Amino acid sequence: MYGYTGKYLRINLTTGKINVELLNEKNAENFIGGRGLGTKMYMDEVDPEIEPFSEDNKILFVTGPVTGISAPAGSRYMVVTKSPLSGTIASSNSGGFWGPELKFAGYDLIIVEGKSEKPVYIYINNEHVEIRDAAEYWGGLVTDVTNRIKEATDPKAKVLTIGPGGENLSLIASVMNEKDRAAGRSGVGAVMGSKNLKAIAVRGTNKVEVYDKEALMKTYKESLVKIKENGVTGSGLPTYGTAVLVNIINEAGMLPTNNFQLSQFADADDISGETLADKFLIKNTACYGCPIACGRHVRIGDGEGGGPEYETIWAFGSDLGINDLNEIILANHMCNEMGIDTISAGSTLAAAMELYQRGYIKDEELDGMKLEFGDAASMTEWMRKTGLREGFGDKIALGSYRLAESYGRSDLSMSVKKLEMPAYDPRGVQGQGLNYATSNRGGCHVRGYMISPEILSLPQALDRFETKDKPVWTKIFQDLTAAIDSLGFCLFTSFALGADDYAEFMNAATGMNFDGESILKAGERIYNLEKLYNLEAGIAPSEDTLPPRLLNDAIEVGPSKGRVHELGILLPEYYSERGWDSIGIPTEKKLKELGID
Amino acid sequence: MNVEVRLFATLRLNRFKKDFMEVAEGSTCNDIISIIGIDVNDVAILMINGIHSNLSDFIKDKDIISIFPPVGGG
Numbered sequence: 001m002y003g004y005t006g007k008y009l010r011i012n013l014t015t016g017k018i019n020v021e022l023l024n025e026k027n028a029e030n031f032i033g034g035r036g037l038g039t040k041m042y043m044d045e046v047d048p049e050i051e052p053f054s055e056d057n058k059i060l061f062v063t064g065p066v067t068g069i070s071a072p073a074g075s076r077y078m079v080v081t082k083s084p085l086s087g088t089i090a091s092s093n094s095g096g097f098w099g100p101e102l103k104f105a106g107y108d109l110i111i112v113e114g115k116s117e118k119p120v121y122i123y124i125n126n127e128h129v130e131i132r133d134a135a136e137y138w139g140g141l142v143t144d145v146t147n148r149i150k151e152a153t154d155p156k157a158k159v160l161t162i163g164p165g166g167e168n169l170s171l172i173a174s175v176m177n178e179k180d181r182a183a184g185r186s187g188v189g190a191v192m193g194s195k196n197l198k199a200i201a202v203r204g205t206n207k208v209e210v211y212d213k214e215a216l217m218k219t220y221k222e223s224l225v226k227i228k229e230n231g232v233t234g235s236g237l238p239t240y241g242t243a244v245l246v247n248i249i250n251e252a253g254m255l256p257t258n259n260f261q262l263s264q265f266a267d268a269d270d271i272s273g274e275t276l277a278d279k280f281l282i283k284n285t286a287c288y289g290c291p292i293a294c295g296r297h298v299r300i301g302d303g304e305g306g307g308p309e310y311e312t313i314w315a316f317g318s319d320l321g322i323n324d325l326n327e328i329i330l331a332n333h334m335c336n337e338m339g340i341d342t343i344s345a346g347s348t349l350a351a352a353m354e355l356y357q358r359g360y361i362k363d364e365e366l367d368g369m370k371l372e373f374g375d376a377a378s379m380t381e382w383m384r385k386t387g388l389r390e391g392f393g394d395k396i397a398l399g400s401y402r403l404a405e406s407y408g409r410s411d412l413s414m415s416v417k418k419l420e421m422p423a424y425d426p427r428g429v430q431g432q433g434l435n436y437a438t439s440n441r442g443g444c445h446v447r448g449y450m451i452s453p454e455i456l457s458l459p460q461a462l463d464r465f466e467t468k469d470k471p472v473w474t475k476i477f478q479d480l481t482a483a484i485d486s487l488g489f490c491l492f493t494s495f496a497l498g499a500d501d502y503a504e505f506m507n508a509a510t511g512m513n514f515d516g517e518s519i520l521k522a523g524e525r526i527y528n529l530e531k532l533y534n535l536e537a538g539i540a541p542s543e544d545t546l547p548p549r550l551l552n553d554a555i556e557v558g559p560s561k562g563r564v565h566e567l568g569i570l571l572p573e574y575y576s577e578r579g580w581d582s583i584g585i586p587t588e589k590k591l592k593e594l595g596i597d
Numbered sequence: 598m599n600v601e602v603r604l605f606a607t608l609r610l611n612r613f614k615k616d617f618m619e620v621a622e623g624s625t626c627n628d629i630i631s632i633i634g635i636d637v638n639d640v641a642i643l644m645i646n647g648i649h650s651n652l653s654d655f656i657k658d659k660d661i662i663s664i665f666p667p668v669g670g671g
Contacts (some may be wrong), residue, residue, distance in 0.1 A: 231641060231667020240606055243671030247605050251663045253647045274606060310670045449671050456669050457642060495669050559647025
């Protein structure tokens, strides 16, 4: 096979058995790689009703056909398993260098199954694969463990690890690679923790063979020009990173503040990408093969390291009523060290603050700590307690839905399918709200990033308050994203590249025969497969919804004043666009059309 | 009439974050941009009072005009 290595590892932690198996070419063609292929292989092997922390559950680390080849930002891998937070399929995406290194070692993916009796890590050095004792690393923070495992294996190894959050089975635990890149969402780190698997270190020195080197280089050069000439990827993202969105979203009156009680934050500029660049930025960082380099390397207290993304700044900033960027950077760093998802952690803390504000949480539960909107001083300590599940941190570690439900107010969890929604108030942006409600992993902004047309006017401007045409746009964005996530590209390339460009990369890399239309069709196939998984896993179609606050309570002040989310209008048309029945179940006809058995 | 103009991202460089300007009745966003000296090609998003608007839209007294270059994230 070209583009793919054609091989994958199956590692059983119960028996210690390690096998190299051959990739099924038909599956690769139908489901591409990454998110799609991972979901297909996971579904073929694991009972959808499985308890996520059961020994019989599996966790897959899956690259795509452009991961590690000459493709811009072809850096991504996906962690695929059943989410312990939402019970949906979890495909948690990360960049950096770990995914390409796995390809260089000779493997498209790893299936980890079983459960080790004691803490272990996996070391892959090309064809040599070992399960090693990890007793000395268990309990360790992410940076320290990464450094020590590199010392113990190879200084050039790329290390993926969980922190205490994953070990302690926090339902919002992330998988971290190269210290500060995160497969953050859906609690995938806890599934690693449940298997007593601390880390996977990889060293690879092979090249990935591609089908047509000349065609690939031509497509690569043309795409670099498009990325450099595009205002967002050529200038906006490199200069200010993702946090440049803080001011835009706030100006539009849809920056969730104090757990979505408000939609504008008076001090937004204090926590903006502009302020981050002025006061904290040391240098940009880039993932493997990325010409954009949106990553922020910043001052952290007396040291330095990975800085916060837009979503994190929102979660620890306006959503908590906090205007202190230094404290936000410290909380982000603590989450990275603990291996917990910044979006879910910040949003859960916001729900806790509202529960406290409304008198549900009492002072005696808090070990003398404060839990009030605007209190920046306690935030990092709350994150430490969450990672270690100490005191009230034990409740934050379960995510906002379970926390709010335990006080009889699940409506105060700003989540969809128990996954916390990020930084855009759906009442001010109808298409993005529809995407939140219908995302197969719950409240996720990057399953169909409708902010692009509705706020950024890309590739064309859509009126954000309108419901008309939003279902068809949302479906196209979701399908294209599913394909991009499966190819191994970073989603940010899509500001400059389109489905036809992705098809050219796929063909040059693999020798397969795609065009823009069939790339979108593959994305649609993947989206439907994920939906089928969720249905089989017991996720009711009625969970395609938003928190009642967003459907019933109009925004009170600001540019989005008077708006609620119009899901009741959007959802039937969306299901119809998808070829699903009236309650959102894929029809036999649609599944047959997509070639899903 | 008096309007508030807010600049963001690279448009702030060598200019300002926020300024109040006295402009003639019947002015458009285009007029504001040319007074400040911003190249129209550098303007990707324009809002009047937080609502997406066009260069040719008229402005009123006390309006807030927010101007952004091409930016994105997620």
